[in-house]
Amino acid sequence: MKKASSFEKAAARCWNLLNEGKPFTPIFTVGTMAIYSVTNLGNSGFLADFLLGLLAILPLLVIYYVFDFPLFLRNYLWIPLVAYLIIWNNVNLGLLFTAVGLYFFFTVFFWGTFYYHLRIGTSWLNFTRFWKLVLKNSDSTSGNAQEQLPKFLLLLSLWNFSLSEHIWAGAEIGQLILFYVGVLLFSWILHKNLFDWKPKVIPTYTSNVVATTRAINQKVIVMVIDGMRKERFEEANTPFLDFLRKNGTEYARMETVYPARTVVCFSSMFTGTYPFEHGIKSNMVWKLGIKVESVFDSLRKVSKKGSLLAVAHLVDSFGSDVDTFTAVMHNDVVDRKIIERAKLIMEEKNPDLQIVQLISTDQTGHSRGVLYDEYIQKIEEADALVKEYFDWLKEKGMLENYTFIVCADHGQADGIGGHGHLDEGERFVPFFMYGQAIESGKVVEEKHSLVSLASTISYLLGAPFPNKARGPVLNEAIRKEVLINDAAKGDRISSSS
Template sequence: MKKASGFEIIAARCWNLLNEGKPFTPIFVVGTFALYHMNQWGEASFWAQFGLGLLAALPLLALYFYYDFPLFLRNYLWLPVVAALVLWRDAPLDLGLYATATLLFLFFTIYFWGTFYYHLRIGTSWWNFKRFWKLVLKNSDSTSGNAQEQLPKFLLLLFVVDVAGRYWADGSASAGDFGWGSYGLFVVGVTVYAFILHRNLFDWKPKEIPNYTVPVQPSEQSGKGKVFVLVIDGMRKDRFEEANAPFLKRWRAEGTEYTQMETLYPARTVVCFSSMFTGTYPREHGITSNMVWKLGIKVESIFDSLRKVGKVGRLLGIAHLIDSMGDDVESVTAVMHNDKADRNIMERAKLIMAEQNPDLLIVQFIATDQTGHSMGALYDEYRQKIEEADALIAEFTAWLTVNGHAEDATFIVCADHGQADGIGGHGHLDEGERYVPFFMHGPNVRQGVKIDAKQSLVSMAPTLSYLLDAPLPSHSRGPVLIDAFEPRPSIKSKKEAEPHAQEEAGRISAGA
């Protein structure tokens, strides 16, 4: 299987400007307004008007970039639209501009993205738009395809760019029209409105663990076997239950399952992987969406921890993950027919084991997630990709056993996030996103155990540190999942743990 080329890595970053909702909004507003007025590009007065309009819209653009409006909060985005129409009811409305913007948005999301893009990238049907339009209308995630969030945003912004630009460019603004004073009060009002909404209604983010991970004494088995983390990207918990996945379900029954394993907010792939393998949250590791503005995580990862003890970890995944994990990623191209993707990834995983023999191998299976994004998570095709992943993991495990890599090995199977309804929706923790499958299997894992206490994926990195007898990553906050192991390891006494915690806190505050 081919690695992601340099061109694909750059293209993936560029695509995220249009894929992620926050950068999409200003790009779409600017592009739509300019395209609609193409016949005026030769007039200096148009560019003066356009510039003033964008200047007026800048505070709202910043507000929409700072605040998420997830799930039902999207409905509140229409109130500023209505308020603007009432406040400036005498302003002439260019209905053609708003109709053009709406049609361009639907064309981009339903045909260009949902059909043309996915056909070229993963081989979906040229008729995918027949299904995709329904997903756009229901989408609840943080991407540009979230119509219920994007429509009120870009309609208000286009109104401001158009009306403010025209009024201020020719000097006709007055206190009763689109004057600086009335508009300034409007911006202040929308800002206070957004603050109150998020302070009082946005209450479903997972609570962060306030302290750093308490070290756990390694057991006699720690560090003796390899660890394999098999991530079925975007696998919904309930759809996994519905799938015919005999191998993974046997592993789950024979091992330890965490039934309330919670993903991160926002539940985006690069965010979740960054948190899983650093043990901390986006505010600390610095990756807050799939659009990575500054490359590289800000804290230590499990790969850094392994290097300290002379061990090697590799992450086999798509080009997006390079933006956070850099050279620790063995990239795979995401430009292939979706029916071949996971098979090719598995063959590449075999090659990595044969050539590099790492102590830790993390494999990202992508076909389930890509099917959800292109066709929806509630269709049969999505469930079938989970079943295909089950068969491939069974085959991969058999190969590892034959080639001597599975002796004393621990296997962790999970998803990075689930998927909601809509365009493979994930990001805002809608139903189907929040809780993910998570279980462990291996000779040192307790058998037939279900743990129902709520846990977080930030426990992945410290648990890997325990299994591989490596130090904790610098900012690790998740507790080691010690309940999964036999014999039960003991937590260091409070007296023993406190010096380490103090030392860790001092090192972090000193910028280590």
């Protein structure tokens, strides 16, 4: 399997400008106005008027960038548009129909059909389903029609109004300022009173056990089935994953982080903390690299090695600790190729910690939706591949003293497999641990967070916790005869069965 090329890494970052809702809104608005106005390019003063119009809507662009309107909050976005119509009643239907047409061309045909066909082999007829997914998608991405439509319809109407009425020379400028103040207050009040579903932040750093350099395990394997929605996993036929969780310890209420974007989730899982601390706040990473220690840094302190086999996006967080694979591959074969690459890395590097990201389930959710049979099929294929890899590791003698962890980084909501703002299906993820040191047949019902993964891995491998790790070690899963803490000595006695 090929590594992600430098071009693919750069292309992935560029694509996020169009995928993430925050940068998409201004890019699409400016691009639409430019396309609509192309016939005026030769007119005297056109460029000055164009830039003045952009300046006129700049405050609203900033408001829409600062404030997210995910889930049900997107319904409130129509109120400023209605207010505009009441105050100014100035509408350019040609411009607005052009914008709507361009939007659905981009999302349904360019993204949902052309892009997915070239990258993962989705059918040329994918548009016959993708338009329905775009209309239902609830997350703050460019593919959320119910959020993007009222945003760009208002922005373009205000821009066109500023050009036709020459607001800079009249009393309209005062009305426009008052309008923006009203939208700002409206947005602030909404978010202060209704934006209340974020998970609670763990306020202290990891302290429920004492970190030492005595390892419980020689090796920890983490299989992350990207985007595996919990209840759909329960519906799938997954005999091997069911064996692991029933003969290990399952965390029934394992919560992902906010926002539940892949790069954010992985950054939190393997640093043990949240975006405000590690600095990765979306898949669109403006400044490369996490700001805190990762579990890979912790392992280096005790001369141990970690490997993360993942897509190019995760280089933005973890840099050279990522063994990349190309995501430009048919979705029916990509997970198979990932497993083959994982075997090669294990043979060549023999890392003490190996993290493997399987992406086919997530990509199916994004391209075909999560409430269809194709999504279940990919979970079942992941089950077979994880079993194959587990059996291969045993055959090679690499599972003598180990913990095997299976989880998802986030779930997926309806629509285009949206995830980020914790709609139904996103918040709680499958999570279970298996191995000689892990309790058998145990289910932990208390709520836990994926930020506990970094400190738990460090604890199992006898490494210090990452310097900003907040998640408690998942010690409910560790067998009592193995987990013997001596608070006075700060020591740990380990054994294996």
